[in-house]
Amino acid sequence: MTTGNTALAATQYDSGIPRNSVPDRTSDNSAKRVIMISLDGICVEGFQKAHAPSLKGMMSQGAFSLDTRVVMPSVTLPNWTSHLTGSGPEQHGVFNNNWTPANSSYPAVRRDEDGYYPSVFQALKKCQPSCKTAFYYNWKPLAYPFNKKYLDEIKYLANDAYASNYHQAFQFVKKHRYNPTVVFLYSVHTDHAGHKYGWMSREYLQSIEEADQQIGIFFQKLRQEDLFNDTHFLFLTDHGGIGKGHGGTSAAEMIVPWGISGPGIKRNFLISEPNNTTNTAPMLLHLFGGKPLPEWTGKVIESVFPS
Template identity: 55%
Template sequence: MKPFFLRMLILALFPFYSIAQKSPRVLIIGLDGFSTEGFKTAKHPNLDKMIADGVLSLTTRPVMPSITLPNWTSHMTGSGPEEHGVTSNGWTKEKHILTPLETDKDGYYPSIFKVLKEQKPATKIAYYYNWKELIYPINKSYLDEVSFQEKDQYKDNYNKAYDFLLQHKKDPALVFLYSVHTDHAGHGYGWMSPEYISSIEAADVEIGILLEKLKTAGLYKDLHFMLITDHGGIGKGHGGTTMNEMQVPWAITGPKIKKMGLITEFNSNKNTSLVLARIFGIGKIPDSWTGSLPKTIFK
């Protein structure tokens, strides 16, 4: 029987069967200190186009305290500081106050990277960052590629993220692409200062370049994209409980996501790993994870 007629027969008998099951693939773009205020004020046409066919929350809550390491750890572990134990930017595996609820064999709280490698071992995982402390709570043994850039530089990591996705275009893949320069602009010049807004707009330019390269290579259509951040800011700092600090953008788009536009339902940085687990078809999440899955965003 010819392939075309075989396909038609299968679809007729099994209408919900997909001949070409696509491997789940996610690119996470993380901008540190990117507030809802900043999102509303800055011009970011490339981010806008990226998330236009998906979901955008401008009322997502960081975990407390509203500082960097606890929140990025929460994104990647589906839990809050009270569970994963990362309560400050000074946390290290060797020196911390609060004992985590659960650890792997190497002493790390279970991350989405661990869950993926154990349940979906074919998944290729890359982690790109430019704030050295960021990776401290993450067990690097579950990562296939790691790249750190110094002095707030991030463009080389954007190129590496593209190369990684191209190299593994047939594999399930999760790429975490982070930059701290937006946060440092807030600390240096003030949240909502012209320099802070410019830092967001500069990131958007590089994001646009990356997205165009993905489109040209035929990699864009089947990717899920996430935009996440850790906290906002007020004055030249953060860590408190003002709405300037405790309200951030969170967005996702891709083949499994509904086109819903702006949503107002409750969302938390703790939910990110639950969403990733759903995209990758993870059957069991760690018992210690406390995030919740925003089910309405999925097709």
């Protein structure tokens, strides 16, 4: 697997967009809405080889990394918690997929009044009190680390279903088009395909392509309602895989794609500075004019913004 290769990355997403050009920022210099397109278990090689025009188009419209590092261990719950709390397991205390508030043996460095480590949703509600937040998912433990009182809508689908969550997310964005809005839109089916058939198997690549079709429909609905061009998008994943598993320290497991696009973000820009799943929450909060919480360890990736 090749990662961090500038020439490869530049040609992979070449869509005729001038490199480092910047779409207009909103007039008040604050994001209108941010949507996190989140797929579980996407390795760099799988992302590159899958036919995923919607995701790759989104990446070319913004700044992207093919060398983002995940936190250890390279498993699901610690890394999604890190994405959404700006911190590693040593801070938030989620070290494995069996974690729940009731069985946590390692205390987080800080907890809110309900016993949860502060998430980006909590920080957003304080930074932007009118912000509307939504969380759509299909792997039940995923919501355990987050205080649900900071989520205006939360929808869970069983059995790897995810298509209707894209529709629900669209309806939520449409309903709150005049509010600052943040949506976390997640599916685990790609990870399950890797476990069942193997990472880089035909079925694994198909699972990415199937997700991309739903993402394309979702994007088209946003365009029809004039809700696409002024939206920031983040593409997130939590780990890669090797064989039929993950959790180790190989590059195939620990290095993943990551991307951001939208007003004020450089376009067709390859991120060369070190990036980590812990940087997602600080980046998101920064888009709304907020600063990372003192206990967070992630940082804002300054290079994606014009100097």
